[in-house]
Amino acid sequence: MRIEKISKSRINKIDFNDISFGNHYSDHMLYCKFKNGKWENPIIKPFGKITVSPISLVFHYGQAIFEGMKAYKDKLENVFLFRPMENFNRMNSSAKRLKMPLISKSIFRDGLKKLINLDKKWIPNNYGQSLYIRPFIIASDGKLSANPSKKYIFMIICTPAKNYYSTPLKVKIEQKYSRSAEGGIGFTKAAGNYASSFYPTNIAQKEGYDQILWTDSSTHSFIEESGTMNVFFYIKDCLITAPANEKILSGITRKSIITLAKEKGLKVKECNLSVSELLYSFRKNLVKEVFGCGTAVVVNHFKQIGYKGKNYFLPKISYDKRISFFLKKRLLDIQHNVVDDPFGWRKKINGNGLT
């Protein structure tokens, strides 16, 4: 793999106490072209502009996918990734659905390793902070005809991150728009999924909410996800989340939360929760907590849920008594090497874990 190092790092310009998500990018990026039916050797080079043709399919037909993952440091500045091969597998399942070439394990894994090693100074070393890593593939060729591209670019870029959305959220149960549909691409991290959510999310925001609680596209009566997070309901003594099917993005945080909840002895149900069941549970005071989860936010609890103009409020529970706080802390403790990792999720970047 060719590595072109930056002549002067930009890291001294960054105040790590004052980073907002996506404002700064690390010194280097990985760049890899696909043409003539195969991926070429990747290059790591200084972060910067790329050149693509205006007829690239990514601009016209949205042939683009991405992943989101994080690198963490422990107190001794060891660097870890969290379940990285899950991201690799999911990227390829997105690629398959969008008729894009699959990426090889060696390009993904070795590229990631070299890039993160080179830019490890960019990983903040405070608990809860991390380096957000964004691998993506775009179609870089085309003839304006709506057929899959023959050329692609795979890239990895990195941005230092605090956990964003740390304040409790107000969400609106969506009754008109949909994020995904049966037979669609809701389970993939396809760029178009996000573009189509901006407009309805903006409407919800004008109505005073932070995010949408998505419901099924045919009846709008079953809850699916919230914004770009998987969502959990702690009702009575049971943690409920939608089953990971073709309409739900199978979050790695979701999977991990399910495992950690079971480890704690909680009852977990992966089933379709209807809006009417949720509202009934609210009226009976059985809803204890609702929270979203994903790599970027880790876990973020909700304080208010709106349905047809009426608002339902979650009980006020102190932070340290929340099940969502317990699960978030357990997950962060594992990610930051504060505790043992009985599940083998944490992969040391220079260890033998990244296989």
Ligand SMILES: *Cc1c(COP(=O)(O)O)cnc(C)c1O
């Ligand atoms: C990325 C994403 C998630 C969270 O997945 P993680 O692997 O936990 O980061 C959930 N829902 C949607 C729609 C997403 O795009």
